[in-house]
Amino acid sequence: xxxxxxEKSFGEFSLxxxxxxxxxxxxxxxxxxxxxxxIISMIAGLTRPDRGHILLDGEALFDSKARIDVPVSRRHxxxxxxxxRLFPHLSVKRNLDYGRWMNELAFDATAFDHxxxxxxxxxxxxxxxxxxSGGERQRVAIGRALLMQPRLLLLDEPLAALxxxxxxxxxxxxxxxxxxxxxxxxxxxxxxxxxxRIASRVVMLEAGRVTTVNGxxxxxxxx
Amino acid sequence: xxxLTPQDWTAVLLTLRIAVVxxxxxxxxGIALATLLARKDFWGKALVEAIVYLPLVLPPVVTGYLLLxxxxxxxxxxxxxxxxxxxxxxxxxxxxxxxxxxxxxxxMVRAIRLSIEAIDRKLEDAAATLGASRxxxxxxxxxxxxxxxxxxxxxxxxxxALGEFGATITFVSNIPGETQTISAAIYTLTQIPGGDVAxxxxxxxxxxxxxxxxxxxxxxxxxxxxxxxxx
Numbered sequence: 001x002x003x004x005x006x007e008k009s010f011g012e013f014s015l016x017x018x019x020x021x022x023x024x025x026x027x028x029x030x031x032x033x034x035x036x037x038x039i040i041s042m043i044a045g046l047t048r049p050d051r052g053h054i055l056l057d058g059e060a061l062f063d064s065k066a067r068i069d070v071p072v073s074r075r076h077x078x079x080x081x082x083x084x085r086l087f088p089h090l091s092v093k094r095n096l097d098y099g100r101w102m103n104e105l106a107f108d109a110t111a112f113d114h115x116x117x118x119x120x121x122x123x124x125x126x127x128x129x130x131x132x133s134g135g136e137r138q139r140v141a142i143g144r145a146l147l148m149q150p151r152l153l154l155l156d157e158p159l160a161a162l163x164x165x166x167x168x169x170x171x172x173x174x175x176x177x178x179x180x181x182x183x184x185x186x187x188x189x190x191x192x193x194x195x196x197r198i199a200s201r202v203v204m205l206e207a208g209r210v211t212t213v214n215g216x217x218x219x220x221x222x223x
Numbered sequence: 224x225x226x227l228t229p230q231d232w233t234a235v236l237l238t239l240r241i242a243v244v245x246x247x248x249x250x251x252x253g254i255a256l257a258t259l260l261a262r263k264d265f266w267g268k269a270l271v272e273a274i275v276y277l278p279l280v281l282p283p284v285v286t287g288y289l290l291l292x293x294x295x296x297x298x299x300x301x302x303x304x305x306x307x308x309x310x311x312x313x314x315x316x317x318x319x320x321x322x323x324x325x326x327x328x329x330x331m332v333r334a335i336r337l338s339i340e341a342i343d344r345k346l347e348d349a350a351a352t353l354g355a356s357r358x359x360x361x362x363x364x365x366x367x368x369x370x371x372x373x374x375x376x377x378x379x380x381x382x383x384a385l386g387e388f389g390a391t392i393t394f395v396s397n398i399p400g401e402t403q404t405i406s407a408a409i410y411t412l413t414q415i416p417g418g419d420v421a422x423x424x425x426x427x428x429x430x431x432x433x434x435x436x437x438x439x440x441x442x443x444x445x446x447x448x449x450x451x452x453x454x
Binding site for chain 2: 044045046071072073074075076077078079081083085087088089098099102103128130144145148
C-alpha cells in the first residue's frame with residue numbers, strides 16, 4: 001500500500017495532495033498542469049517535496065519530519081517515462097537487463113522470458129533503441145521497469161507520445177500487465193479513455209489538489 | 224627509411240612517447256574536471272575555469288617559464304619533490320610530458336565538457352530509478368554517452384602535445400635524446416647552415432603522424448557515434 005501526503009510550491013503553483021493507493025492500478029487523472037507528473041516524480045524520488053511523507057508498504061520513502069529521504073536508486077520503484085528513455089548505447093536486451101544488473105540480482109530466465117512474452121518484445125532483443133518504433137520502444141521501457149522487480153510501478157503518461165494506432169497497440173499489454181504481473185501500478189494520464197480501461201481506482205487532481213477519489217466508474221458517469 | 228638519421232628517429236619516438244603519455248596522464252583529470260564544470264555550480268567556478276583555460280591564451284613561453292619557476296630544480300615545488308621523492312622534471316622527458324599536458328589540457332577539457340553537457344540528464348534519472356547509484360550511473364550511462372567527446376578531446380590533446388614547442392623548450396630545453404622533440408629538432412636544423420634537407424625529412428614525418436592521428440580520431444568518433452544511434 002502506498003500513502004502519499006505531500007506539499008510543494010514552485011512560484012505561483014502550489015501542490016498539496018494526499019491519497020492512498022492499494023493493489024491494482026491507481027490512476028492519477030487530471031488536466032495538464034494539475035501536478036500529476038510532479039507527484040509521480042516525488043514517489044520515484046526524482047523530485048523532493050517541501051513537506052509531507054510518502055510511505056510504501058509501511059516503509060517511509062520520504063518523511064520531512066523524520067528527515068527521511070531514501071535515494072532514488074534504493075527505492076526499488078519501477079518507472080516508465082513518457083518518452084521511454086531507453087539507453088541508446090545499449091541493446092534492447094541490455095536495457096531490459098539493466099535494473100537486474102544494477103540491483104545485483106541473479107539472472108532470472110523465467111522472469112525474463114515471461115516479461116518478453118507478455119510484452120511481445122522477444123524478437124527485438126539484439127536491436128538498439130534507435131531502430132525501434134515508438135510503440136516497441138514503450139513496450140521495452142515497460143519491460144525494463146518490470147524486470148527490476150519493482151515494489152511499485154509508476155507510469156507517467158506512457159502513451160502520450162504515441163499516435164492513436166500505437167496507443168491501441170499498447171493498451172492491451174497494459175491490461176495484461178495489471179492482471180498478470182501483480183505489481184501495484186500508479187498510472188498518470190489526462191486521457192479518460194485510457195484511465196477507464198486501465199485503472200481500478202481514480203484519483204482526480206486539479207490545480208495541485210485532489211478533488212475526488214473513486215472507482216473508474218466515475219469517469220463512465222461522464223465527469 | 225624516409226632519409227632519417229638515428230638522431231631524427233630518437234626525436235620522433237621521443238615526441239610520440241611524450242604525446243601519448245601526456246594524453247594518457249591528463250585524460251582522467253580531464254574527464255573529472257569536465258564533469259565537474261559541466262554538472263556542478265560551486266563557489267569560485269569562474270576562477271577554476273580561468274586557470275584551466277589560461278594556457279590557451281597565454282604565450283606558450285610564458286607557460287613554460289611559469290613551469291620552470293615552480294617545478295624547476297631550484298624552485299620551491301621542484302626542490303621539494305626532488306628532496307622528498309627524488310622526482311625531477313627539469314631537463315627530463317617527464318618535464319616535457321608536463322608542459323605538453325598543461326598546454327593540451329584546456330582543449331581536452333573543453334571537448335569533453337561540451338559532450339557531457341549535451342547528454343540528456345533524463346537518461347541518468349531513468350538509470351537511478353532502475354537502481355543505479357551515482358557512481359554506476361556515471362560509469363554505465365554518462366561515460367559511454369560522452370565517448371565521442373572523450374575521443375575528440377584526447378585526440379586534440381594528443382595533437383597539441385605533438386606540436387608543443389614554446390612551453391617545452393622553455394621548461395626543459397632542447398636536449399637531443401632527452402627533451403628534443405620533432406619541433407625542437409626541426410628548429411635546431413633550421414639554425415644550421417645546410418640543415419634544410421634534414422629538416423624537410425622531419426617535416427614529412429610530422430605531417431604523416433598528424434594525418435594518421437586525424438584519420439584515426441575521425442574513424443573512432445564515427446564508430447562511437449554510430450554505436451550511440453543504433454545499428
